[in-house]
Amino acid sequence: MNGFGDYIQYFGLREAPFRLSPDPEFFFPAxxxxxxxxxxxxxxxxxxxxxxxxxxxxxxxxxxxxxxxxxxxxxxxxxxxxxxxxxxxxxxxxxxxxxxxxxxxxxxxxxxxxxxxxxxxxxxxxxxxxxxxxxxxxxxxxxxxxxxxxxxxxxxxxxxxxxxxxxxxxxxxxxxxxxxxxxxxxxxxxxxxxRPLSREETAEYVAFRLAKAGRGDMRLDRRTLDRVYERTKGIPRLVNRLMDRALLMACAAGKGRVGTREVQESGETVPMPAGVVAEASRWRRAAALAVLSMTLLAGGFVAGRMLQADTGEQAARPAVAREAKAPGGDVLRVVAHRAYVRSGPGKAFDPVALAAAGQVLRAEGRQADWWRVAVHGSDGAEIPGWIHDSVVSAREDAGSGAKKMDR
Incomplete structure (x- = not known):
């Protein structure tokens, strides 16, 4: 192995894909x-x-x-x-x-x-x-x-x-x-x-970084990606350290891509802080409990909620959406971790409410990829708004024999 720069040339990369410096060009939209x-x-x-x-x-x-x-x-x-x-x-x-x-x-x-x-x-x-x-x-x-x-x-x-x-x-x-x-x-x-990245997000993160550096065609097999996740618990900085060393080892061995052996050997030579990995696991469990809580407490608290200032005045914020109970129409279930209900059918419109994962909303109409809904704010008042099709799953409400339309 002749040095760090050699693996960039060897693999035909434009730059090092897993450098530690926080470069906005390498921001992974997890x-x-x-x-x-x-x-x-x-x-x-x-x-x-x-x-x-x-x-x-x-x-x-x-x-x-x-x-x-x-x-x-x-x-x-x-x-x-x-x-x-x-x-x-x-x-x-x-x-x-x-x-x-x-x-x-x-x-x-x-x-x-x-x-x-x-x-x-x-x-x-x-x-x-x-x-x-x-x-x-x-x-x-x-x-x-x-x-x-x-x-x-x-x-x-x-x-x-x-x-x-x-x-x-x-x-x-x-x-x-x-x-x-x-x-x-x-x-x-x-x-x-x-929170740290999930197993699937970790795999996507590795592919994203390789593509940004010019090798979108370099695919790691599932076993290798699983080993990366198990070693790093989805912490991006640890993924970068591990993959950087694994590329060096694959280059030294004359291989065309990183495999499980390189990841295993890299994990042995690049210490992974046990405390950080343990903390990541704790936060993953906490995040899962938070999502469950939001599902069970419709109209309750959501992550990033706006709290009342000590002046006693309520801060300006999107309302926390409560389930609407109007009859008829399609029934929408929020499938995203959190979703904005906006004042109009487009991202340029201001948010008027926040809907939590698992929340059920009643659709009153549709325009392109946006559903028109009515939600209830924390004060019980009805708020008209729009929610994007990508963050909900829809089914036709036909009483007990409802026909599912989940995508």
Whole structure:
């Protein structure tokens, strides 16, 4: 084996398909990642104060964040804090540095707060808003998180001056459960959890990466893909490490593709963090329970639900859809993990409700690939809307002898 670059040339690849750097060009649109990105994007667009993204190490949080930042409204000014394990004064210095308004010599918190408030008002006069992204938020001291909550109170008569996205590993759940942070937790409008890839998604991920690098024709057999999944438990970073080494070994052996032997040997030479793999299994079980809960509790809570702010006012959000009970028409069952009900027949229309997996809706008409439905919001009021055909399964309602039309 002559080196890393040789396997790229040997296999006729344009570039390394499994490099670890978070490249948006290699973003794999797995269902949990796309759902999390869209919900966070929606929350940011609505001006929600606090948003939370949680995921086991290696599940793709950093790449998802890069995708989000690429798609930000130009009026949003991002401030990404990568080393947040600082006190309140350190936090203010980091934020002021992002706003080009820092003075390292100032340590008085009151003066720093005044500087920050002035900088935020200047930003508002320019028609812009600050989006603070705190990475590895599970390491942020409690006192600093409380300072963030206080900063979120800054607002004009019409709108808040900043939004805050907390990104972290599962330990962040425990941090936010601290009763001392109750006021902050009440302001969390969106919380999304990234789960590892399923067995099928892992196979699709490997094929996607190979195709992006120029070898869409390189197919791994089922046994090999199963071995990749068993070794990595669907954590993208671990898949990348394993497959990168397996390609090297296949190149050294003069083979045309990766097989079970290369995956097995790579797994022995590339240590897989046992704690991370165990955590992935725990989150997969938790995700399955969450889906079951959403199925059983129609009109109840859904992942990423909007919580009531501590002002007592209900945050603007899509309603949680309850099952409609109008007679006649087709019966639709939601087959996606979560689905938007929109105000019109197209993705350009705003969401008016969120429907959970397994929920039953009554169709009142159809236009192309969109079903017209009526759902009930959490307050019991009927909400007219549209839902896409791809996220539901339909059957004709004909009493007890209903004829199934599931696709």
């Amino acid at each position: 269902r949990p990642h796309v759902a999390a990105k869209e919900v966070l994007k929606y929350g940011i667009g609505r001006g929600e104060g606090f948003l939370v993204l949680i995921g086991t190490a290696g599940t793709g949080k950093t790449l998802l964040l890069r995708m989000l930042l690429q798609e930000l409204d130009p009026k949003k000014q991002p401030a990404v804090l990568l080393s947040p394990a600082v006190g309140p004064e350190g936090l203010l210095h980091l934020l002021l540095e992002e706003l080009d308004a820092d003075d390292p010599g100032v340590q008085d918190r009151g003066i720093l707060l005044k500087r920050f408030q002035d900088a935020m008002l200047d930003l508002a006069e320019q028609g812009r808003e600050l989006l603070v992204v705190v990475d590895e938020a599970q390491n942020v001291p409690r006192e600093t998180l409380e300072q963030l909550r206080l900063l979120s109170n800054l607002e004009t008569r019409r709108e808040k001056l900043l939004q805050i996205v907390l990104v972290g590993q599962p330990e962040l759940e425990d941090v936010l459960a601290d009763p001392a942070l109750g006021q902050l937790t009440q302001r969390v409008a969106v919380k999304e959890v990234l």
